Amino acid sequence: MTTTLIGSPVNRVDGRKKVTGAAQYASEFVLGEMTHGVLVSSSAAGGKIRNIDTAEAKQAPGVLLVLTHKNAPHLGKMPNDMMAGGVAAEARPPLSDDQILHNGQYVAMVVAETLEQARYAASLVKVDYTKGERFAVAIEDAEDTRYKPGDFMGQPLTFERGHWKKEFEKADVRLDATYSTPTEHPCALEPHATIASWSDDTLTVYNATQWVKGDQTVLSAAFDLKPEKVHIICPFTGGMFGSKGATAAHTILAAAAARQLKRPVKCILTRPQVLTDVGHRSETIQRFQIGATRDGKITAMRHHVTTHTSLKEEFPEPASISSRMLYNIENYATEHDMVRLNVVKPSWMRAPGEMPGQYAQESALDELAYELAMDPVDLRRRNHATIDLTTNKPFSSNHLLECYDRGAERFGWSARNPLPRSMPDGNELIGWGMATATYPGYLMGAAVNVRLESDSSGVHATVSTAGTDVGTGMYTMLTLVTAEALGLPLERVTAKLGDSDLLQCAVAGGSNLTASTAPAATDACTEIKHELLKLAADAADGFTGAHKHANEFIFNNGRVAHRSDPARSIGYAELLSLNKHPFLEAQAQTKPIFGHNDEYSFHSSGAHFVEVRVTPAIGRVRVSRIVSVFDCGRILSAKTARSQFMGGIVFGIGAALMEELTYDRAHGQPVNADLAGYLVPVHADIPEMDISWIDEPDYNFNSIGCRGIGEIGITGVPAAIANAVYHATGKRVRDLPITPDKLLAT
Amino acid sequence: MHPFEYVEATDPAAAIHAAGEGAQSVFFAGGTTLIDLMKLDVMTPAKLVDVNHLPFSSIEEQPDGILIGANVRNSDLAHHATIREQYPVLSEALLAGASAQLRNMASTGGNLLQRTRCTYFRDINSACNKRQPGSGCDAITGVNRMHAILGTSDYCIATHPSDMCVALVALDAVIHTQMHNGTKRQIPITEFYLLPGETPERETVLNRAELITHVHLPANPMARRSHYLKVRDRASYEFALASAAVALETKGQTITRASVALGGVGTVPWRSKEAEAALTGKPAERVTFEAAADAALAPAKPQHHNAFKIELAKRTLVLALEELMARSF
Ligand SMILES: Cc1cc2nc3c(=O)[nH]c(=O)nc-3n(C[C@H](O)[C@H](O)[C@H](O)COP(=O)(O)OP(=O)(O)OC[C@H]3O[C@@H](n4cnc5c(N)ncnc54)[C@H](O)[C@@H]3O)c2cc1C
């Protein structure tokens, strides 16, 4: 088999659909008799609903239904756990009582003939609240609720190995520094949206989601239906970054209202609702205590983490997930504390844990490098780990050292004078910083169907699974992998995704979907090729016994040929015509791996090298250059892969310099809950990026050798920038984001 | 959003007449402020009078200056050759504002009357004297990092968010208006905005249904040597933490005339006569600029989260003057 497609930079197969508007997103489906639901959000951040007056709203033009806790239908108990196959965003069913847990919580849904009517009527719902005894929206206001959370994804968040304290106390060099990161929000471009519609006892839902099977599980539980009676459709998702993994209240309420009205209900969250009611990344406060020898060997590390969660539920942003394994530190301890705030339950956001954790750890390492007068890359090399000390298993494939080497080389790192403020340029100070990127290898499992058929237009294949393309390039990747495996041109393969009628597939999260689906697609293709050889063996001259010697044949451009004599070949169309059906179909699946198996620990890694230009007079920081090198196993689709890395790095620039969801501590509402107030990078903030990868397959992980790439890009970037800012200015900002006021103050 | 009536005005008199009927009528230009606030239920007009078809879309060069129609879009004004050459501070200020898409919609008249971005003003559940006189001011006790340090009162500390207006204040622009009986007024921009005082709901000297028709930029040789510098939390598409519009005239090393206005720090686009006095007659060098910055910010009053703006505004002004002096003319 000649490899031509895998690893090549093919264009997105759905690119044209996207730029011409032909790609349909959840809220764009047009159904007859559509109605529009608008949610009313609580202006109180705690307490109870004393009275809710819907009389005026009900009488407003076009209004069909007003749901509140007084008349909302009773819903079944919904699963709330990844492992249960679906996650309700919050365990408390929406509108189930008069309790207010956070500002913005939905207190009513108004459904009307048009969006404008629903929106106006929603403004007429009058709610009276009784104030709660206490409420808090900042960690420092909630110290009385401090507690230690349970395990996260089966792993303890507080543990010790070795004796960190003893080693720390006797260390030659000690560092004790505290870092903090603010509440952040994924802010996917497409707002969360649902269209729900019933016919008889079947529920069809067009949903902006990253997990159609998860939605199916949750909604079938909520409405007491068999899963096959719930059909979730989501051909395209306009970004999510974790925020569309759980089935949210608006989806459940749209389905409830549609059942009652016997008409489809469309509900799109407003941008403020997205920011207030869809789970964010918790703020973190992280204390690092590190002891080291003079020559840079880290002998002790303690990582203390404080994060927040909501009043009744738990989501611990697992910030120690990378400090516990990235470096070779035998005496290590981590502790995790949480407090309860009157906010929506925090949730997954791109690289949950690694993002804030790597900011703090990699900043601390930079500080340590200065203490030791050691090059920060050398310090990392000195503490490089070859086994994962949390599992005591070797890494299956680890090329981090090569990432450092190549990154340093491409960046020109050897020319760096470590002295802060050593690179002035006119009004500006230039600074160089670096940091390590890391992310586990997850594979959550998928079943993939491949069908090869022939009709008047020729031979073509369809690859399908229920997984979603959330903008990452799943369509392109599966098309490419299938075309490669079957020996067909790209345009002869179609991928079908985002439909719960298709085969079981995990959530598009944890950077796992390519690793889960690509090997399954390849395996299904192998089976089809075997069938093709069987057909050839039975029927075609010169192919006798072919299926017993599969290696002697090549599959190329829709034909099976002898490897020794490619001129002797036969077309798939001819072979399919010999089959009793005009098609061949096969299914294959992958089994879950959560970061490690019995033999290996699976991790991706990388290195970022960043240049910033700071105008010290006004505290302005601009990232002027980034070189990033990644080790993520084999890269299948070069162009969409590069976009994933790039998107992650852009996220990292946002986290470093501007992102922060700010709450009013007197009243509990976020004060910047829209895209003019919650800043994410714009084009002008983003420099050219030099992104490359090592491209060493990890066959211990799966048969195709690829690990995920969706999240690793963000990890380490904020630290590399903070470190570069220190190098430029001599100022260490230990609290993200690094804004002009902080640079002026320190 | 509340239901409303929509009227398209064909001539100025009809527009003024339509807007004069009923207390709840407003002019509608680019809509980038108005529709935004209507969606938030902050503005709930009963009638929109569309002024986009009125004949105020040209930029006319006259002997005594330039007459800009109220409907001229921010992007057209920013890229106009004469503006770029003779009033660079205005072009730079416009291009530092909002995004390309917004600038294509935003009108000159609308920009003058854009409302504050104060988060409590934009949230109908918060106490806000500007939105609802007498209800209080949640910003004073709340998150006020973006708020004003100059011209504030115990009733309101909201920042005037415009960039364009800061340049116009530095250029002594004059606002031309027309009223219901056909009377016309010419209002110097430095007298156009009202400090919040005890009535933050009153933002300008305009009467109800008074239509802005033009903005006049007086001929001003000094304006050729002018500059706008804006400091913000991201590189583009964000309001100012602090900004400075500066114009200088020098003779040898001595400053003979200066014009200084500040943005992002005042409850109105902030002209600093104090800074101008500190510059005039002095050598064009850093110590002079720093003295001017100290003078400009002397009356500043910080809130909980925005004390940094005092130092930042000073440095922004100094850097703006330095950058201007570094240019060749
Ligand atoms: C996300 C966002 C970011 C922004 N960023 C910036 C920024 O960085 N810098 C900046 O300077 N601005 C910024 N803006 C504000 C933008 O410049 C203003 O919204 C715009 O200039 C308003 O012009 P408009 O024509 O759209 O006004 P409209 O919204 O149509 O009207 C605004 C007000 O002016 C009144 N009005 C309009 N025309 C007339 C007239 N001829 N006579 C009398 N009254 C009239 C209307 O009744 C209304 O009250 C931003 C806006 C948004 C939404």
Ligand code: SF4
């Ligand atoms: S600062 Fe002004 S606009 Fe903001 S809440 Fe106070 S009164 Fe309202």
